[in-house]
Amino acid sequence: MFPVFASSGRKTLSNVQQRTTLPSESSIDDQRVRHVRIAILGSGFSGLGMAIRLKQQGQEDFVVIERASDIGGTWRDNTYPGCACDIPSHLYSFSFALNPHWSRSYSPQREIWDYLRHCAERFGILPHIQWNSELLEASWNEDDQCWHITTTQGQLIADILILGNGPLSEPSLPPIPGIERFEGVLFHSARWNHDYDLTGKRVAVIGAGASAIQFVPQIQPRVGHLSLFQRTPPWILPRHDHPIPSWQRAMFRILPITQRFVRTRIYWRNELTALGLVYRSSIIEKGMQLARRHLAEQVPDPELRAKLTPHYVMGCKRILLSDDFYPALTQPNVEVITNRIREVRANSIVTEDGREHEIDTIICGTGFHVTDTQLPQYVHGHGGRSLADVWRAGSCAYFGTTVAGFPNLFFLIGPNTGLGHNSMVFMIESQITYILDCLRTMKRRNVRAVEVRPKIQEAFNTEMQQRMKRTVWASGCVSWYLDANGRNTTLWPGFTFEFRRRTHHFDPQHYDLLPQQAPAHVGKTERRTSV
Ligand SMILES: Cc1cc2nc3c(=O)[nH]c(=O)nc-3n(C[C@H](O)[C@H](O)[C@H](O)COP(=O)(O)OP(=O)(O)OC[C@H]3O[C@@H](n4cnc5c(N)ncnc54)[C@H](O)[C@@H]3O)c2cc1C
Numbered sequence: 392m393f394p395v396f397a398s399s400g401r402k403t404l405s406n407v408q409q410r411t412t413l414p415s416e417s418s419i420d421d422q423r424v425r426h427v428r429i430a431i432l433g434s435g436f437s438g439l440g441m442a443i444r445l446k447q448q449g450q451e452d453f454v455v456i457e458r459a460s461d462i463g464g465t466w467r468d469n470t471y472p473g474c475a476c477d478i479p480s481h482l483y484s485f486s487f488a489l490n491p492h493w494s495r496s497y498s499p500q501r502e503i504w505d506y507l508r509h510c511a512e513r514f515g516i517l518p519h520i521q522w523n524s525e526l527l528e529a530s531w532n533e534d535d536q537c538w539h540i541t542t543t544q545g546q547l548i549a550d551i552l553i554l555g556n557g558p559l560s561e562p563s564l565p566p567i568p569g570i571e572r573f574e575g576v577l578f579h580s581a582r583w584n585h586d587y588d589l590t591g592k593r594v595a596v597i598g599a600g601a602s603a604i605q606f607v608p609q610i611q612p613r614v615g616h617l618s619l620f621q622r623t624p625p626w627i628l629p630r631h632d633h634p635i636p637s638w639q640r641a642m643f644r645i646l647p648i649t650q651r652f653v654r655t656r657i658y659w660r661n662e663l664t665a666l667g668l669v670y671r672s673s674i675i676e677k678g679m680q681l682a683r684r685h686l687a688e689q690v691p692d693p694e695l696r697a698k699l700t701p702h703y704v705m706g707c708k709r710i711l712l713s714d715d716f717y718p719a720l721t722q723p724n725v726e727v728i729t730n731r732i733r734e735v736r737a738n739s740i741v742t743e744d745g746r747e748h749e750i751d752t753i754i755c756g757t758g759f760h761v762t763d764t765q766l767p768q769y770v771h772g773h774g775g776r777s778l779a780d781v782w783r784a785g786s787c788a789y790f791g792t793t794v795a796g797f798p799n800l801f802f803l804i805g806p807n808t809g810l811g812h813n814s815m816v817f818m819i820e821s822q823i824t825y826i827l828d829c830l831r832t833m834k835r836r837n838v839r840a841v842e843v844r845p846k847i848q849e850a851f852n853t854e855m856q857q858r859m860k861r862t863v864w865a866s867g868c869v870s871w872y873l874d875a876n877g878r879n880t881t882l883w884p885g886f887t888f889e890f891r892r893r894t895h896h897f898d899p900q901h902y903d904l905l906p907q908q909a910p911a912h913v914g915k916t917e918r919r920t921s922v
Contacts, residue, residue: 424545424546424547424548425454425546425547425548426537426547426548426549427452427453427454427547427548427549427550428450428452428453428549428550428551429445429450429452429453429454429549429550429551429552429553430453430454430456430538430540430547430549430551430552430553431453431454431455431456431553431555432455432456432526432552432553432554432555432556433455433456433457433464433554433555433556433557433560433803434455434457434459434462434463434464434511434516434520434555435462435463435464435465435466435467435507435555435557435560436464436465436485436507436815436816436819437464437555437557437803437804437819438455438457438464438553438555438803439455439462439507439510439511439516440485440803440816440819440820440823441553441555441803441823441826442455442514442516442519443485443487443488443510443514443516444487444823444827445827446514446515446516446519447487447514448827448830450830453519454519454520454521454547454549455516455519455520455521456521456524456525456526456540456542456547457520457521457522457523457524458523458524458525458526458543459522459523460522460523461508461522462507462508462511462516462520463503463504463507463508464507464557464560465557465559465560466500466503466504466507467504468560468581468582469500469580469581469583469602470500470583470585471580471581471583471602471605471606471609472583472605472606472609472610473499473605473606473608473609474499474500474602474605474606475495475497475498475499475500475503475605475632476497476498476503477497477601477630477711477712478497478657478661478813478814478815479496479497479657480493480495480496480497480498480502480503481493481496481650481653481654481657482654482657482658482661482813482814482816482817483498483503483814483815483816484506484816485510485816485820486816486820488510488513488514489643489647489650489651489654490506491640491643491644491647491650492640492644493635493640494634494635495632495633495634495635496631496632496633496635497630497632497712521542521544523543523544524542524543524544525542525543526540526541526542526556526766526769527541527542527543527769528540528541528769528770528771529541529552529769529770529771530770530771530775531771531772531773531797531798531799531800532548533773535548536550536798536799536839536840536905537549537550538550538551538552538799538800540552550799550839551799551800551801551830552799552800552801553800553801553802553803553826554766554770554800554801554802554803554805555802555803555804555819556764556766557804558759558761558804558809558881559758559759559761560759561759561760561764561765562579562580562581562582562755562757562758562759562760563579563757563758563759563760564579564755564757565597565598565732565755565757567597567732567734567735568733568734568735569734569735569736570735570753572735572736572737573735573736573737573738573753574737574738575738575750575751575752575753576751576752576753577752577753577754577755578753578754578755579754579755579757580602580603580606580754580755580756581602581759587752589610589613589614589752590613590614591613591614591615592614592615592751592752593614593615593616593618593749593750593751593752594610594614594615594616594617594618594750594751594752594753594754595617595618595620595740595748595750595752595753595754596617596618596619596620596754596756597620597732597753597754597755597756597757598620598621598622598755598756598757598758599619599621599622599623599624599625599756600625600709600711600756600757600758601709601711602756602758603619603756604625604627604711604713604716605713605716606754606756607619607716607719607720608713608715608716608718608719610754611719611722611724611725612722614724615724616724616725616726617724617725617726618725618726618728618740618748618750619720619725619726619727619728620728620732620740620742621698621727621728621729622729622731623701623703623708623868623869624698624699624700624701625701625708625709625710625711626678626679626682626701626705626706626708626710626711627682627685627686627710627711627712627713627716627717628678628681628682628685628710628711628712629681629685629712629714630712630713630714631714632714658813658814658817661812661813661814662812662813662886662887662888664678664706664710664811664812664813665812665813665885665886665887667705667706667863668706668811668812668862668863668864669858669861669862669863669884669885669886670861671861671862671863675704675705675706675863678705678706678710679704679705682701682705683700685717686699686700686717689717689718689721690717690720690721691721692721695720695721695727698727698729699717699720699727703866703867703868704863704866704867704868705863706811706863706864707863707864707866707867707868707870708868708870708872709811709870710811710812728742728748730742730743730744730746731743735753738750738751740753758871759871761871761872761881762786762871762873762874762875762880762881763874763875766778767779767782767786770797770800772794772796772797772798772800773796773797773798774796776796778794778797781794781796781797784876785874785876785878785880786805786806786874786880787806787807787848787851787852787855787880788802788805788806788807788848789843789847789848789851789901790808790822790825790851790890790893790894791804791805791806791807791808791818791822791883792805792808792822792825792826792894793841793842793843793848793902794843794848795842795843795844795845795848796842796845797842798840798841798842798905799840799841799842801822801826801829802822803819803822803823804818804819804822805822806880806881807855807879807880807881807882807883807884808822808883808890809872809881809882809883810882810883810887811864811872811882813887817887817891818883818887818890821887821890821891821894821895822894824891824894824895825894825895825896825897826897828895828896828897829841829897831897832897832899833904836899836904837906837907838904838905838906838907839905839906839907840904840905841899841902841903841904841905842902842903842905843901843902843903844901844902844903847901847902855884856878856879858884858885859878859879859882859884862879862882862884864879864882864884865879
């Protein structure tokens with residue numbers, strides 16, 4: 392039984408791969424296919440935020456393509472017990488839609504999901520969403536200079552395509568020999584099986600990352616036995632989560648400026664962490680001392696403590712926050728196993744020391760496909776070249792937003808925009824501002840298409856990789872921030888205010904601009920102008 396990805400996009404994409412002719416390879420009948428100004432992929436923080444800001448600018452001609460039947464992305468899909476944000480909610484929300492009602496400093500998944508649904512409703516985005524519609528293929532058409540898009544709901548033509556498909560939306564299963572032969576129940580934390588009762592079961596949790604440290608304390612009291620298979624112990628700091636008192640919520644509602652003040656304070660406190668991560672300041676050493684003390688206070692047993700003590704520089708992998716993970720591991724029904732898994736059998740897991748662990752259930756807290764997602768295979772730019780092909784040596788995009796060879800294509804949370812220390816919503820909003828400014832420029836200059844100049848993108852990418860060398864992420868650990876070539880194509884190597892400053896204006900000098908009135912039969916090089 393292997394029900395993990397029953398609803399994921401992977402199967403559908405690979406089905407498409409087997410077709411002999413993709414619908415968009417044959418000519419799309421422009422008369423019948425819907426043509427929109429802008430198509431946005433995804434309805435998480437990225438897609439939804441983009442849609443709201445477009446609407447606020449008076450743009451109505453856009454569609455949001457969403458493979459699920461509800462909005463929310465991460466916060467719709469991750470329903471595991473204990474799921475919550477790890478950036479305080481006052482900051483982990485849209486700047487243009489503060490929520491005075493957060494119940495806790497780190498709100499639970501359901502509240503964040505409800506918040507996003509509320510935003511979609513409040514700003515009138517729901518009628519723009521094409522539900523149950525998975526993007527299968529998108530190709531830049533040289534004749535009409537538009538994106539021709541194929542989804543599971545049919546075809547679409549868009550002048551502009553904005554990809555907000557999420558950096559953490561494709562769950563990753565560990566490639567352990569025999570896992571497909573497991574006869575018990577197996578699921579990924581991002582596809583939690585709520586129909587399955589864990590009470591009294593022998594449960595194996597694979598992974599000790601951001602999700603596992605949240606759900607392990609929730610399930611530990613219920614299960615018969617919990618075996619935590621941990622490869623590398625994470626650095627864990629105290630979380631100090633607390634309910635937000637009703638008087639404070641009332642204050643935030645009546646005087647929104649007070650919530651803005653709290654939000655700003657959280658932002659700058661988090662931003663300080665970048666000093667340690669990017670510039671390797673003594674902040675990291677202080678953080679490690681704090682984390683060691685936290686571990687010592689919560690885990691009295693020296694043997695268990697040794698297993699849980701990290702041996703790499705803090706921050707090289709994501710720093711985690713928890714007050715209840717360590718206490719759960721000290722319970723008599725829990726064992727932390729650090730021997731590597733050799734194989735999975737029908738009803739057990741065998742570790743490299745030859746020990747066989749009998750189990751009923753495997754829960755994979757093994758993260759997501761980040762640098763190896765499938766979508767780039769299905770996005771084609773000039774000359775039909777796929778993004779996967781262009782990114783073969785490693786993904787890169789100018790400000791994580793535009794790629795040479797792919798006109799009028801924009802990414803939200805593209806390469807090198809992830810963070811190890813602050814709110815992703817801040818980065819998303821910075822990119823949205825950049826895209827909006829680009830759209831305004833296009834209108835003002837009567838431009839049909841924009842495409843970042845290869846040299847500009849190359850210089851930017853060189854800068855990213857140079858700066859990355861002195862960061863803590865290059866200190867030698869293996870992490871999901873790195874791609875198959877060992878390059879960090881995931882994170883922004885600096886302060887987020889620098890990213891905001893640099894994306895505040897769209898600079899047309901960095902782009903080739905294609906004028907609106909270009910006749911369709913003229914070759915693409917002839918039609919381009921530079922400003
Ligand atoms: C458990 C968890 C906790 C997190 N906590 C934090 C936190 O505290 N702070 C923080 O800053 N970040 C956090 N993150 C990172 C989080 O992913 C981002 O903050 C943010 O939610 C990403 O939003 P998004 O819209 O870009 O992507 P997602 O939320 O992943 O949304 C992408 C959307 O695109 C859709 N989609 C994808 N592919 C296709 C396709 N081919 N066709 C159609 N639709 C498609 C998906 O269905 C989904 O709705 C967390 C991530 C996880 C997994």
